[in-house]
Amino acid sequence: MTNKFKQAYQQAPWRRQLRSFGISVLPVIAIGLVIALYLVVSAQSAAAGLQIMGMHYDEEEILRQIAIHRTELGWMTSYNEMQKRARKIGYDIPPAEAVHFMTIPGYQGQGAVLIAPPPGADAQGAPLVNEFYQQSLWDWFVDTFLVDSTAASGGVK
Amino acid sequence: MNKSGVSRLIVIGSLLSAASLLIVFQMVRIQGSTRHQELSRWADEQYSYAIENYYPERGNIYDRWGRLLAGNEDVYEVGLMLQYVTNPSTIAQTMDGVNDLIYKDILENASKAYDPKKSIYAVLTDFLPSGVVDVLSEIKQQYEIENPYGRDSKKPSLRGVVWYPHLKRSYPENSLASNIIGFYSFRDRQDGIGYYGVEEYYDDLLAGSPMETFMPRNPYMLEGLPEVPAGASLVLTIDREIQAMVEKKLDDAVKENEADYGVVIIMDPRNGEILAMASQPRINLNQYWETEDQFKDKTPYNRAISETYEPGSVFKVLTMSAAMDAGAVDEKTIFNDPGRFEYGGGIVYNWDRRGHGKQDMQGCMQKSLNVCLAWVATELGKDKFYEYMQAYGIGRMTNVDLGGEKIWPFSVPGDSDWYPIQLVTNSFGQGVAVTPIQLATSVSAVANGGKMMKPHVLKAIIQDGKQYNTSPQVLGVPIKPETAHALSEMLVKSLANETSLALVPGYTISGKTGTAEIPVEGKYGTDQTNASFVGWGPADNPQFLVYVWIARPKKSPWGSVVAAPLFRDIVKELVVYLDIPPETAQNNLVAKEG
Numbered sequence: 001m002t003n004k005f006k007q008a009y010q011q012a013p014w015r016r017q018l019r020s021f022g023i024s025v026l027p028v029i030a031i032g033l034v035i036a037l038y039l040v041v042s043a044q045s046a047a048a049g050l051q052i053m054g055m056h057y058d059e060e061e062i063l064r065q066i067a068i069h070r071t072e073l074g075w076m077t078s079y080n081e082m083q084k085r086a087r088k089i090g091y092d093i094p095p096a097e098a099v100h101f102m103t104i105p106g107y108q109g110q111g112a113v114l115i116a117p118p119p120g121a122d123a124q125g126a127p128l129v130n131e132f133y134q135q136s137l138w139d140w141f142v143d144t145f146l147v148d149s150t151a152a153s154g155g156v157k
Numbered sequence: 158m159n160k161s162g163v164s165r166l167i168v169i170g171s172l173l174s175a176a177s178l179l180i181v182f183q184m185v186r187i188q189g190s191t192r193h194q195e196l197s198r199w200a201d202e203q204y205s206y207a208i209e210n211y212y213p214e215r216g217n218i219y220d221r222w223g224r225l226l227a228g229n230e231d232v233y234e235v236g237l238m239l240q241y242v243t244n245p246s247t248i249a250q251t252m253d254g255v256n257d258l259i260y261k262d263i264l265e266n267a268s269k270a271y272d273p274k275k276s277i278y279a280v281l282t283d284f285l286p287s288g289v290v291d292v293l294s295e296i297k298q299q300y301e302i303e304n305p306y307g308r309d310s311k312k313p314s315l316r317g318v319v320w321y322p323h324l325k326r327s328y329p330e331n332s333l334a335s336n337i338i339g340f341y342s343f344r345d346r347q348d349g350i351g352y353y354g355v356e357e358y359y360d361d362l363l364a365g366s367p368m369e370t371f372m373p374r375n376p377y378m379l380e381g382l383p384e385v386p387a388g389a390s391l392v393l394t395i396d397r398e399i400q401a402m403v404e405k406k407l408d409d410a411v412k413e414n415e416a417d418y419g420v421v422i423i424m425d426p427r428n429g430e431i432l433a434m435a436s437q438p439r440i441n442l443n444q445y446w447e448t449e450d451q452f453k454d455k456t457p458y459n460r461a462i463s464e465t466y467e468p469g470s471v472f473k474v475l476t477m478s479a480a481m482d483a484g485a486v487d488e489k490t491i492f493n494d495p496g497r498f499e500y501g502g503g504i505v506y507n508w509d510r511r512g513h514g515k516q517d518m519q520g521c522m523q524k525s526l527n528v529c530l531a532w533v534a535t536e537l538g539k540d541k542f543y544e545y546m547q548a549y550g551i552g553r554m555t556n557v558d559l560g561g562e563k564i565w566p567f568s569v570p571g572d573s574d575w576y577p578i579q580l581v582t583n584s585f586g587q588g589v590a591v592t593p594i595q596l597a598t599s600v601s602a603v604a605n606g607g608k609m610m611k612p613h614v615l616k617a618i619i620q621d622g623k624q625y626n627t628s629p630q631v632l633g634v635p636i637k638p639e640t641a642h643a644l645s646e647m648l649v650k651s652l653a654n655e656t657s658l659a660l661v662p663g664y665t666i667s668g669k670t671g672t673a674e675i676p677v678e679g680k681y682g683t684d685q686t687n688a689s690f691v692g693w694g695p696a697d698n699p700q701f702l703v704y705v706w707i708a709r710p711k712k713s714p715w716g717s718v719v720a721a722p723l724f725r726d727i728v729k730e731l732v733v734y735l736d737i738p739p740e741t742a743q744n745n746l747v748a749k750e751g
Contacts, residue, residue, distance in 0.1 A: 005295070015410055049375075054371070055371075058595040061216070063387075064214070064231065064322075064324065067214050067229045067230075067324065068229070068230055068231050068324075069227065070217070070225065070228055071228035071229055071230045071327050071329065072230070074225030074226075074228050074275075074327075074329035075327075075329040076225075077224065077329075078330050078331075078333075079330055079332075079333055079397055079398070079401045080330075094734070096729040096730055096733055097662075098743075099733050101736075101738035101739075103741045109736055110222070112221075112222040112616075112626075113219070113221060113222050113617075114624060115219065115223055115392060115617075115619055116622055116623055116624040117622070117623060117624065118621045118623065118624055118625075119453075119625060121625075125481060125587065137721070151245045
């Protein structure tokens with residue numbers, strides 16, 4: 001009778017096996033999820049890093065091109081070239097006696113050349129690599145769930 | 158579950174646990190082994206970082222209005238990756254004549270056997286313009302289409318030919334202002350340095366700091382990009398248009414007067430800025446390696462700062478200013494000129510070997526009387542005279558910011574090579590040697606109300622994206638402002654009275670001619686002279702000082718005939734460039750504005 005009673009209230013063996021299997025697999029699934037999340041973040045981070053590297057080389061190339069174009073412009077506007085072009089379109093240097101001076105209201109004369117801004121003309125530059133790409137998973141977790149929640153609840157108690 | 162099922166699970170579990178433990182054990186063993194450390198270090202060196210030798214772009218040089226005087230352009234090194242060369246004769250045929258390459262040499266290079274330890278890459282040529290490389294690239298592509306991977310050795314192929322871009326110094330103005338700019342030895346790609354002028358003086362600034370950078374290959378390790386600042390760019394005080402005008406006029410004058418060479422300096426006495434500095438000879442800076450051919454027999458690269466010479470009568474400006482400042486003489490002091498002056502065991506004569514009778518100080522300067530100035534120096538006394546000369550910086554470097562400045566030691570009382578007669582010879586510019594920049598700087602004190610400014614060519618530095626303007630520096634105040642004004646006025650009158658060839662219509666100019674005899678075999682004579690003129694204007698508000706020196710003119714030995722007209726021709730155009738209207742026009746403009 002006792003055996004019969006127990007049998008009535010026991011779960012089916014396949015259910016118990018499934019539960020045991022589920023309990024034992026749960027940590028594996030949890031670890032798998034963390035790994036997957038880590039992989040996604042890492043992959044994004046690596047992609048961003050590679051992009052930065054690529055942009056670094058692009059920047060070097062652009063700076064080189066700027067230098068080259070600036071020099072080309074220098075050659076095209078050199079003294080002799082400008083003289084040739086001026087003569088070609090009918091200009092010539094007048095004798096000093098032919099120069100007339102006149103007052104132009106408001107004209108202050110040619111100002112000093114300013115090829116770059118003077119010191120203190122702008123604020124400090126932003127960091128090159130965004131902080132977002134330097135976060136560890138833990139940093140992200142703390143920033144997202146702990147720091148933000150504290151801030152939302154009113155900050156310091 | 159029966160007993161046999163449980164024991165099976167225990168066995169499997171034990172086996173898996175044992176395997177896990179073994180794996181952990183092996184991991185710990187590997188981690189702790191010395192081989193692991195070696196391998197780890199090797200992997201770090203090989204794969205963690207890419208080491209890049211970075212040579213920052215050399216800074217540009219601009220004139221005062223931002224016009225490029227020195228920049229950088231791209232050129233290519235062409236070489237052979239021997240492993241991939243399939244047809245050496247095609248390479249030799251294609252490259253024959255490019256940058257003076259010879260077929261035989263190219264073929265020899267291209268036929269070298271590939272050896273991974275010894276022979277991987279061979280340089281064919283360098284500094285190839287981008288246009289030539291574009292053509293080469295097209296030919297290579299065409300051959301590649303016709304003969305992919307150069308598989309058929311009988312068909313033409315340029316496989317193995319590679320090219321790498323790099324920057325090369327470039328001077329768009331060629332020889333213009335070459336004496337000021339100097340040059341960078343860009344053909345020595347690793348060890349290039351600046352020679353002469355600005356390129357030498359500011360070499361460290363222009364070059365920046367070449368450095369070895371570690372670029373992480375692992376993107377996770379990329380925390381910040383290596384920052385390699387480019388070399389600083391420089392803005393000079395030189396005005397390209399004025400420099401070109403002065404160089405042309407100097408060349409013409411030297412040719413016309415059949416002289417050996419000449420120098421012209423234009424500076425702003427108010428702040429020491431050098432607006433133009435012309436010297437001979439000059440070179441095309443893009444072919445700087447021809448310097449040795451052009452500057453034979455120790456010819457200075459820039460005579461304006463490196464060649465010392467006896468200045469002659471222009472030096473009288475300094476003697477007279479010293480005497481007037483010390484109160485030894487004034488404008489009205491009268492000197493009875495006998496035509497000869499005995500002092501210190503020697504006799505000095507006037508340039509015409511004649512006496513000129515009673516002369517005031519203006520007359521002495523106007524007629525450029527050596528005897529009078531010798532007397533003035535003795536009135537001043539040797540101690541005071543040399544004190545003033547040292548205050549003017551005679552015998553000392555001006556420290557102008559150009560590479561290669563030279564001086565000649567100035568003997569003063571107490572030195573073993575000083576004799577009493579030198580007081581009187583020095584008073585009219587003989588027995589003393591100066592560079593043109595030294596004399597121009599000293600005289601600029603008279604033009605600038607007694608204040609002597611440091612001569613310089615640097616107006617601004619551009620570094621890290623910011624422009625830092627330089628400030629003028631005072632070298633000293635050798636004379637009082639009233640002395641400077643009185644002497645300037647005296648020199649205006651003396652020029653006007655002698656109807657000098659230096660006069661510029663419409664402008665009041667102060668100035669002094671100089672004719673210094675050059676000793677030949679120890680004897681002075683008028684066969685060979687240094688003709689010079691120093692002048693500044695407008696006299697009431699000097700904005701420019703022009704110093705002209707013509708060496709050994711054959712048409713006429715006199716500064717008043719050779720140097721003064723060149724001064725006038727230069728100033729006539731200079732006032733236009735500097736927007737200085739003639740006095741009549743200024744009066745009209747003031748009247749209209751009133």
